Amino acid sequence: MNYKQALEYLYSQLPMFHRVGAAAYKADLNNTIALCNLLNHPYQSFKSIHIAGTNGKGSVSHFIASILQESGLKVGLYTSPHLKDFRERIKINGKMIPETYVVNFINKYQNEFERIQPSFFETTVGMAFQYFKEEKVDIAVIETGLGGRLDSTNIISPLLSVITNIGYDHTNLLGNTIEEIAKGVEKKIKVNKYITCDTCNGTGAKGGNAHRTCSTCRGTGHVTRITNTILGQMQSTSTCPECGGEGQIITDKCNTCFGNGIIKGEEVINLNIPAGVTEGMQLSLGGKGNSAARGGVAGDLIVVIEEVIHPELKREGNNLLYDHFISFPEAALGTSIEIPTIEGKVRIKIDAGTQSGKVLRLKGKGLPSINSYGKGDLLVNINVWTPKSLSKEEKAILEKLDKSENFIPRPTSSDKSFFDRMKEYFS
Ligand SMILES: [Zn+2]
């Protein structure tokens, strides 16, 4: 296995992309725990700092890691997502995890992964922890993934937890069927989140006006201090300690939101999902996340796309695959079969003398590409069904046929082998 293959395994073999139903987002930490048992709890071998929150997690993680590194420590850093190279996610003193480590890790545990079925995130976290343990880091800075109670990074017992508080994003997982992916879809989703308090219009003050301008900063939210030094006057500006930078002080708090300006509620949001989306893709809706306290800037709504497995059609990039079985007489005599497509059923002709393993290509019946024009195809794989048991009579007929000249296999170059067909259809 080389590095490219190891990455392909991570991306495509693991349940985040390849699974049945809506199992990608696990409702518990069991997989993470099973994985940590397998790796013998590597996170217990190093001290850690956990960074959670919404916006700014990544920068805070990098700041802290670089401060610790500057003070002479060997610092592990786990962040997500990555921009160019998967290895950006796992670093020690600013250096990415070596390709060979990624390859060896996957190689070593591949069999156990088949049993545990960890997600992409869980495997990556496990790899990071193992690497930090083996490299004997002094401390590791760990950024949460999607966050929340079920995030796989929660397994650590950090020295310090940092929750960044810039914006209030809200993440929703959304299931999409193949039909929806083909056409793109507009969906209404109900999001439980913090919304602006109606009673006080988000001001947090009773009746919307029970507040006064802060006298310390005169409503500006910041204070400027001028000090005389030998070099002249120095001016420094900082957030007003009296009002916390808001410029207003609430004299009587709103009873509905207790002065916060936001309450728990729900909003129905119209979401346009473009055609051709893939599993794990994230759509971000600016300002549709949680409202912020007392008129602050609302966070974004991040929607993670999940693909709902189609009962009959399998997705392979933009192509769709369909397996169909015909009987031996149908293959010899020719027939017509019904094929499910995204636009409904279509009937196609099977020529007399069709071989098992023939692939019929229905051009343009696949999925559109999200980045470019054009559509994939629907590939119908024809299998000839061989009966598993025979009556005495059937046996007698077949034994008679077996003697016939026409029944002796004589493949010509037009009867392509399995390998040639694969080359042709997936190149
Ligand atoms: Zn003030």
Ligand SMILES: [Zn+2]
């Ligand atoms: Zn209120």
